[in-house]
Amino acid sequence: MRKNRRTLHKDFRILTLDDDVIMTSTLQAYFQRSGYYVDVINDPCRAIEQVREGAYDILLLDFLMTPICGDQVVEEIRKFNKDIYIILLTGHKSMAPPIRTIRELDIQGYYEKSDRFDQLELLVESCVKSISQMRIIQNYKTGLSQMMDSLPQLYNLDNTQSIFESILRITGKVFCGEGAFLMVWGPKEEGETEKIIHVTGNISREEVPRMVETAQFDGQTVLCRDGMMLAAIEDESRRTIGILGTGMSPGTEYVQAQMMEIYVRQISSAIHNMRLHQLVSVKNEELTRAYEQLNESYVEIINAMRTVVDERDIYTRGHSDRVSELAADLASWLQKDKRFVDRVRLAGLFHDIGKVGISDKILMKPDKLDEKEYADIKKHSDKGAKILSAITLFNDVVPIVRSHHERMDGKGYPDGLQGEEIPEESQIIAVADSFDAMTSHRHYRSNLPLSAAVEELEQGRGTQFAPHVVDAFLEMLESMGEESFSQKYDTGKEHDEGGEKR
The missing domain is CATH 1.10.3210.10 (Hypothetical protein af1432)
Structure with a gap:
């Protein structure tokens, strides 16, 4: 259980501030055991600059300190940092600042000191959940923005090679994995097919068939396993016509999977559209449907972007x-x-x-x-x-x-x-x-x-x-x-x- 908590909390940085050295050391030891990264500081004036220079998510600070109190520290920090979550520590409830002050300074809560930190840990975990949600929204926003900037490249139907190269280039930009591959089933004579393979990064061409053959999607569009994310590229009849794979970047797995689902729909439409253009003389009706799919997919992304803006x-x-x-x-x-x-x-x-x-x-x-x-x-x-x-x-x-x-x-x-x-x-x-x-x-x-x-x-x-x-x-x-x-x-x-x- 402790190991899981460390895995959950390792990406969150805490700064503890108290002019009592014993208190900061105790807090550091407690939250480090829970898997957090924790720094300590005992000078409230220096703490302001440390927050300015460091990338901290949560600040735990005492209210009564010298030469300045905790609310004065928070007031200075809020002038340049609106994002850090702050929990105020008090010796007794009667020593806490007024609720109005807590609201004005955007303090997330306060904790009455005791020899147990259970309630404080709950407050910190509540902050972590809020920070995680904001990170998810930011990841969606960043990924969608990058996708929107890059998608017009997929609509350039000049040749097969360029569209495959664009797919891998965009994949690396959006998902930041260490490598990516694209395997597409290409037509051969007499109804046979050949597998066209493109790779980038640290993935070798020889590894791709093995990864594809062992992939069991079981009705899913995206499969995550062993640090890799595989996505099925489908035609309009939901037949698999290829596989896109990329190494996963650090972060929330289901966010990356959802982004990949949106992206692979664009790829599927673009590849299918490209093939229809190659057969335009006999496939006019299918070409029209492919354009409709592209329109619908584009509208879907713009709606997703609009939701991100509003949320x-x-x-x-x-x-x-x-x-x-x-x-x-x-x-x-x-x-x-x-x-x-x-x-x-x-x-x-x-x-x-x-x-x-x-x-x-x-x-x-x-x-x-x-x-x-x-x-x-x-x-x-x-x-x-x-x-x-x-x-x-x-x-x-x-x-x-x-x-x-x-x-x-x-x-x-x-x-x-x-x-x-x-x-x-x-x-x-x-x-x-x-x-x-x-x-x-x-x-x-x-x-x-x-x-x-x-x-x-x-x-x-x-x-x-x-x-x-x-x-x-x-x-x-x-x-x-x-x-x-x-x-x-x-x-x-x-x-x-x-x-x-x-």
Whole structure:
């Protein structure tokens, strides 16, 4: 049991701070036995710099210390590190700082010192679970971003050799294994097949047939064993046409397996599509279905990316869905036809997709952005348009997503459009996006009440927002009533940071 705990905890670094040398030594010994990496320090002033320079996940620190107390240490650390989990140790509950202070400093909990550390260990394990979840989300985000950057290479159908080389190159980039191989069944005369093998890294060509022959998928798409991950490449009839294998990188196994499932579907579609192009004169119908599969797979990845953007923390969940619903209802209120409403609904879902490429440090910054950071976040509408433009299915919404931060007075971005130069769908999304941002809680300020958000929209009428869209919004609000309107569009909840910090 102890061995398993060490395996679970070895990737988490703890720093213990107390001016009592015996206490820090005791804590170090206790948590090292549980498999954690633990450093100790007894000077609170030096501890601040050690946190700045080190990559610690959890800080255990005493409250009453000299020359400064624990809450002062935390206040300094929070100026440059928002991610480290902090547990405050006190000699007695009465010595703990007020709950308000604990919340303001984002302290995860406090522990009353005793000769047993069971409760403290539970607090630490709770922090570990939260950190693990955040790492999983970050791994998904990074992998999906790399996959999105690389996938257009798979759609280049110039020749068989180049697509196989691209597959292995992308595999190494996304999964960071020590080597990879690709075995694909190729057609021969008289219905026979030959096995085309490509390898990269430290895997030899001679090893590949043995690994493939002993692989038993038993209905699974991805198989993990002996430090290797094998994935079945299938055609549209679910027949296996090849195997992709890669060494596994350190990290959560099921995260890598899920990423591989998404990736191997892209590979399967791309290889099948390539083969159909080689037979295009007699396979037109199959070619059409292959393109549909590529579209569906691409949509799946973009939806996964959108979910990652919305799930990066509790303040961003559901923003795109709420904007999509409100914007579509505004379009219907303006008596637009179904195709127009559908474009608005789809563009609303994906309007912030470009934020998948924006740093968490900028998106989650709790105070005002500097000029460079603001310039970076302003790129998300252009990035989103580029992501969506890679597939014909989204051609109609690309200019809408690109222009949803333009202003009627020409002071918006990225193109400085004004008035009727801005697509009307973008004008509608701008109102829905701003309203949801104002009425939702953010890291850097609390949500505005409905009346204050309405006042902001009215003040921006004609300068930031299209007058007829603001008028439609006010008519909808009056028709529905504030209570029904708030319930339908989920206003006033602590769940979003959809707008910009300016």
